[in-house]
Amino acid sequence: MANNYLKQVVNKNYEYGFVTAIESDALPPGLSEEVVREISRRKNEPEFMLQWRLRAYQHWLTLKEPEWAHLHYAKIDYQNIIYYSAPKSKKDGPKSLDEVDPKLLETYKKLGIPLHEQAYLAGVAVDAVFDSVSVATTFKAKLAEVGVIFCSFSEAVQKYPELVEKYLGTVVPYRDNFFATLNSAVFSDGSFVYIPKGVRCPMELSTYFRINAANTGQFERTLIVAEEGSYVSYLEGCTAPMRDENQLHAAVVELVALDNAQIKYSTVQNWYPGDEEGRGGIYNFVTKRGACRGVNSKISWTQIETGSAITWKYPSVILQGDNSVGEFYSVALTNHRQQADTGTKMIHIGKNTRSTIISKGISAGFGQNTYRGLVRVLPTATNARNYTQCDSLLLSSTCGAHTFPYIEVKNKTAQIEHEASTSKIGEDQLFYCRQRGLSAEDAVSMIVNGFCKQVFKELPMEFAVEAQKLLEVSLEGSVG
Amino acid sequence: MNTVVNLPTWVATCLTEQSAEQDWLRAFQKQQGAAFLTRGFPSRREELWKYTDVSYLEKQALTKARFDQAETLPAIVKKHRLKNTDSLSVVFVNGHFAPLLSDLGLLPATAILCSLQEALTAHAELVKSYLMMPVNLERHPFSYLNTALLSDGLFLQVPKNIQIKAPIHVLYLNVNANQAVACPRNLIIAEEGSNVTLLEEHVSAGAEQYFSNIQTDIHTSPNAEVNYYKIQNEGLQTTHIAQTFIHQQQDSRVKMVSLEVGAHLARDDVYVNLNERGAECSINGFYALNHDDQHIDNHIQIDHVAPHGTSLMMYKGILDKKTHAVFNGKIFVHAGAQKTQSNQANHNLLLSNSAQVDTKPEFEIYADDVKCAHGDTVGQLDTESLFYLRSRGIEKDAALKLLTRAFADDVMSRITHTAIAQYMTELLSETLSHDN
Numbered sequence: 001m002a003n004n005y006l007k008q009v010v011n012k013n014y015e016y017g018f019v020t021a022i023e024s025d026a027l028p029p030g031l032s033e034e035v036v037r038e039i040s041r042r043k044n045e046p047e048f049m050l051q052w053r054l055r056a057y058q059h060w061l062t063l064k065e066p067e068w069a070h071l072h073y074a075k076i077d078y079q080n081i082i083y084y085s086a087p088k089s090k091k092d093g094p095k096s097l098d099e100v101d102p103k104l105l106e107t108y109k110k111l112g113i114p115l116h117e118q119a120y121l122a123g124v125a126v127d128a129v130f131d132s133v134s135v136a137t138t139f140k141a142k143l144a145e146v147g148v149i150f151c152s153f154s155e156a157v158q159k160y161p162e163l164v165e166k167y168l169g170t171v172v173p174y175r176d177n178f179f180a181t182l183n184s185a186v187f188s189d190g191s192f193v194y195i196p197k198g199v200r201c202p203m204e205l206s207t208y209f210r211i212n213a214a215n216t217g218q219f220e221r222t223l224i225v226a227e228e229g230s231y232v233s234y235l236e237g238c239t240a241p242m243r244d245e246n247q248l249h250a251a252v253v254e255l256v257a258l259d260n261a262q263i264k265y266s267t268v269q270n271w272y273p274g275d276e277e278g279r280g281g282i283y284n285f286v287t288k289r290g291a292c293r294g295v296n297s298k299i300s301w302t303q304i305e306t307g308s309a310i311t312w313k314y315p316s317v318i319l320q321g322d323n324s325v326g327e328f329y330s331v332a333l334t335n336h337r338q339q340a341d342t343g344t345k346m347i348h349i350g351k352n353t354r355s356t357i358i359s360k361g362i363s364a365g366f367g368q369n370t371y372r373g374l375v376r377v378l379p380t381a382t383n384a385r386n387y388t389q390c391d392s393l394l395l396s397s398t399c400g401a402h403t404f405p406y407i408e409v410k411n412k413t414a415q416i417e418h419e420a421s422t423s424k425i426g427e428d429q430l431f432y433c434r435q436r437g438l439s440a441e442d443a444v445s446m447i448v449n450g451f452c453k454q455v456f457k458e459l460p461m462e463f464a465v466e467a468q469k470l471l472e473v474s475l476e477g478s479v480g
Numbered sequence: 481m482n483t484v485v486n487l488p489t490w491v492a493t494c495l496t497e498q499s500a501e502q503d504w505l506r507a508f509q510k511q512q513g514a515a516f517l518t519r520g521f522p523s524r525r526e527e528l529w530k531y532t533d534v535s536y537l538e539k540q541a542l543t544k545a546r547f548d549q550a551e552t553l554p555a556i557v558k559k560h561r562l563k564n565t566d567s568l569s570v571v572f573v574n575g576h577f578a579p580l581l582s583d584l585g586l587l588p589a590t591a592i593l594c595s596l597q598e599a600l601t602a603h604a605e606l607v608k609s610y611l612m613m614p615v616n617l618e619r620h621p622f623s624y625l626n627t628a629l630l631s632d633g634l635f636l637q638v639p640k641n642i643q644i645k646a647p648i649h650v651l652y653l654n655v656n657a658n659q660a661v662a663c664p665r666n667l668i669i670a671e672e673g674s675n676v677t678l679l680e681e682h683v684s685a686g687a688e689q690y691f692s693n694i695q696t697d698i699h700t701s702p703n704a705e706v707n708y709y710k711i712q713n714e715g716l717q718t719t720h721i722a723q724t725f726i727h728q729q730q731d732s733r734v735k736m737v738s739l740e741v742g743a744h745l746a747r748d749d750v751y752v753n754l755n756e757r758g759a760e761c762s763i764n765g766f767y768a769l770n771h772d773d774q775h776i777d778n779h780i781q782i783d784h785v786a787p788h789g790t791s792l793m794m795y796k797g798i799l800d801k802k803t804h805a806v807f808n809g810k811i812f813v814h815a816g817a818q819k820t821q822s823n824q825a826n827h828n829l830l831l832s833n834s835a836q837v838d839t840k841p842e843f844e845i846y847a848d849d850v851k852c853a854h855g856d857t858v859g860q861l862d863t864e865s866l867f868y869l870r871s872r873g874i875e876k877d878a879a880l881k882l883l884t885r886a887f888a889d890d891v892m893s894r895i896t897h898t899a900i901a902q903y904m905t906e907l908l909s910e911t912l913s914h915d916n
Binding site for chain 1: 527593737799816818827830831832833835836837838839840841842843844845846847849850851852853854855857858859860
C-alpha cells in the first residue's frame with residue numbers, strides 16, 4: 001500500500017514541463033571572442049563591461065573544467081551552447097504587464113505564478129526573467145519612493161554604471177572559478193538590487209527564473225548591495241520546461257553587506273531534473289557568495305534544492321567585518337538519477353564572527369546527495385564561532401549520501417562544532433505514527449517535514465508554502 | 481658508506497641492487513619500487529595530501545638504515561619493558577630484528593612469531609600471499625616504497641582458538657641512524673577464534689634526521705580478536721610515515737589505539753576493510769604536540785563492504801606552540817552493507833595561537849539502512865569547568881592538567897589492557913607536563 005503510493009509519487013513526471021513556442025532572437029551556438037563582443041554590443045554596454053567580459057573570456061580559455069566534485073555527467077560541449085537568446089518581443093520594450101506577450105503570461109499561469117495576482121496578493125515585486133532578458137518588472141514606483149533600486153542587470157548597467165562598476169566582481173572576481181569565469185564572459189542578464197543607507201526594504205524582492213528556448217544556456221548575474229544599516233530579503237525561485245537535451249546553467253550571485261546591513265537570500269530551485277532514466281535535466285553550476293564587509297553585518301542563505309540533474313552550488317559568506325554573522329540553511333533533495341554536490345563556505349576573518357550551517361540532504365531513487373562545506377578560521381578571527389549540522393535521510397537502498405566537511409582553524413579562541421548524521425526513517429517512528437491513526441504517507445510526510453523544519457522556518461512565508469509543496473511532490477511516502 | 485644522493489635517485493639505485501634471496505621477492509620489489517617512482521612523491525595538489533607537505537623528503541639525502549649495536553641498547557630496552565605484567569618483547573634496531581634483545585619466552589608453542597626475514601624462508605608461501613596483496617597506488621604510495629625497500633619486521637601467526645595472554649611488545653628503536661631510511665613491515669595473522677594483544681612502539685634514542693616508513697598488515701579470520709596499540713614517540717627530526725591495513729572477516733574484532741607525541745612530521749594512514757558480516761572495529765588515537773614545527777596527519781578510512789558491520793573512530797588531540805594537526809576520517813558504506821553502524825569523532829584543543837587544525841570527517845554512503853554519525857570540534861578548555869575546579873581551591877595549573885587528562889580519557893580509556901594503559905598514560909602525562 002505504502003509501496004504503491006511510493007511508486008506513484010516517485011514515478012511522477014515533472015509537472016512543469018512544457019515548451020512555450022516563442023520566437024527567440026538567438027545567437028548561433030558556440031563561444032568565441034566575437035560572441036562575447038556581440039553580446040555586449042546587443043546589450044549596448046559601456047566599454048568597461050566589454051573589457052571586463054573579454055578579460056574573463058581570455059582567462060576562461062586557460063582554465064580546465066573542475067573535476068573534484070562528486071558528480072558524474074557527460075562532458076559539456078561548450079561550443080554547442082547558445083550563449084544569448086532574447087524573446088523577440090523585447091524589441092518593443094513592454095512597459096507594463098499589458099504589453100507583455102500573452103504567451104509569456106500564460107506560461108507563468110501554468111507555473112502557478114500569475115504575475116500580477118501574485119504581486120498584488122503577496123505584496124511581492126517580481127522581476128521575471130524569461131530566458132535571458134527581463135520582460136516585466138513591477139512595483140518599481142513603490143520601491144523608488146524609498147530609493148531602492150531593483151531592476152534587471154542590463155538596465156542597471158545602463159542607468160547606474162558607476163554602482164555596477166564599483167561592486168561587480170568584488171565578491172566573485174572574474175578569475176574565481178571555471179563556471180564563474182564563463183558567466184563573467186557571457187552573462188546575459190539577471191537582477192540588480194541596491195538598498196540605500198538606513199533603508200529597510202518595504203517588501204520581499206523576488207525573481208522567478210525560467211529557461212525556455214531549447215539549447216540556451218542561462219547565465220544570470222545577480223548583484224545585491226546593502227548599504228550601511230539597510231535590510232533586504234530577496235527570493236529566487238525557478239522551474240523549467242521539459243526537454244531532452246542537457247542545459248547548462250552557470251549563474252553568479254554576489255552580495256555585499258556594509259556596516260550593520262542585513263541580506264536574506266532565499267532560493268527555491270526546481271529546474272527540470274531529467275526523467276527517471278536521467279535523460280535531460282539542467283546542469284546547474286552556480287557560484288553564490290556574500291561578503292559581510294561591515295561591522296555587525298549579516299548574510300543569510302536559505303535554499304531548497306529539489307531540481308536539476310546536476311547541482312554544483314556552494315553559497316558562501318566571507319565574514320570580514322567584526323561581529324558579522326553568516327548563515328546557511330539548506331534542504332537538498334535528489335531523486336531518480338539526480339546528483340547534487342552542494343554546501344557552503346564560511347570564511348572567518350573579523351573578530352567575534354559567527355556562522356551557522358544547517359544542511360539537510362534527502363536522497364531517493366538513484367539520487368546522489370553530497371554535502372561539501374568549508375569552515376575556515378583565519379588567525380585574525382578572534383572568538384570566531386561556528387556551528388554546523390548536516391543530516392542526511394536515505395529513502396532507498398540505491399541512493400547515496402555523502403559528507404565532505406573541511407574545517408581549518410588557525411586561531412585558538414575559535415569554537416567550532418560540527419555534527420552529522422545519516423539514517424533512514426526509523427521503522428519505529430513510522431510505527432508510532434501509524435498506531436496513532438496516521439496513514440503511511442502522512443506519517444512519512446510528517447517525519448520528512450520535521451526533518452526539514454529547521455530550514456523551512458527560515459524561509460519567508462510565501463516561499464515556505466511552495467517549498468513544502470515541492471517536497472510533498474518529490475518525496476512524500478517514498479519510503480517503503 | 482654509501483654515496484649520498486637524493487631520495488628518488490637513491491631508490492632507483494637500490495632497485496638495481498636488490499639483494500633478496502627469493503627471485504619472486506626481488507622481482508616484486510623492483511616492480512613496486514618502479515611503480516612508486518613512476519607515481520612520484522605525493523604533492524599537496526592531491527586531495528589526500530592537501531595539508532601535508534612531504535616534498536622535502538624528495539630532496540633529502542638518505543641511505544638504508546643499518547643494524548647498530550650501541551652499548552646503551554640493553555638499558556634502553558629494559559627501560560621500555562612493560563611493568564606489572566608478563567609480556568613478550570620483540571626488538572628491532574633501525575628496522576632490523578635484534579634477537580638478543582628480544583624475549584619470546586611466553587610464546588605458546590603452536591604460535592609462530594619470528595622476524596619477517598626468517599618467515600620469508602621458513603613460511604615462504606604464506607608470506608608471499610600476504611605480501612603480494614594489491615594496494616591502491618594512488619592512495620598509498622608509501623606502501624610501495626615500503627615493499628621496495630623492505631628491511632624486516634614482525635611476523636606473527638596466531639593459530640585457531642589460541643589466546644596469547646601476554647601482550648606482545650614490539651619495540652622499534654632508532655639509534656645512530658642519521659640520514660637513514662627504514663622500511664619495516666609487520667604481518668599479523670589471527671586465525672579463527674584467536675586472540676592477541678600487541679603494543680607497537682617507535683622510539684628514537686637520539687635526535688637524528690631519520691625516515692621511518694612502516695607498514696602493518698593485520699588479517700583476522702572469523703571471530704578472531706586483535707587489540708593493537710601503537711606509540712609513536714620518534715625524535716623531533718624524524719619523519720614517520722605509517723600505513724596500517726586491517727582486513728577483517730566475519731564477526732572479528734579489531735581495536736586500535738595510537739598515542740602520537742613525537743616526530744617532526746608524522747603521517748598515519750589506517751585503512752580498515754570490514755569484508756564480511758558482523759565485523760567490528762574501533763580505531764582511536766590521541767595526539768599531543770608541544771614542540772614548534774611538529775606536524776601530525778591521521779588519515780583513516782573504514783570500508784563497510786558487508787552488512788551488520790560496526791565501526792568506531794575517535795581521534796582527539798592537544799596542540800601547543802607552532803604545531804599543525806590534520807585529520808581525515810572517512811566512512812565508506814558500500815551498496816549492500818545494510819545495518820551498518822558507525823560513529824566517528826575528532827576533537828581538538830588549541831592551546832596556542834600559532835597552532836593549526838585542519839579536519840575533515842567524511843561519509844560516503846551507498847546503502848540506506850545505516851546509522852552513521854560524526855562530530856568534530858575545535859576549541860579550548862571549558863572556562864566554566866576550570867572555574868568550578870578553581871572555586872574548590874585547586875590551583876590553576878593542576879586544574880588545567882586535570883581537565884586535559886579528562887579530555888584525553890575518552891581515548892585513553894579505550895585501552896583495555898591495564899599495564900599497557902598505565903604505560904601509555906604515563907607517557908602522555910610526561911609529554912603534557914613537559915610543556916608546563
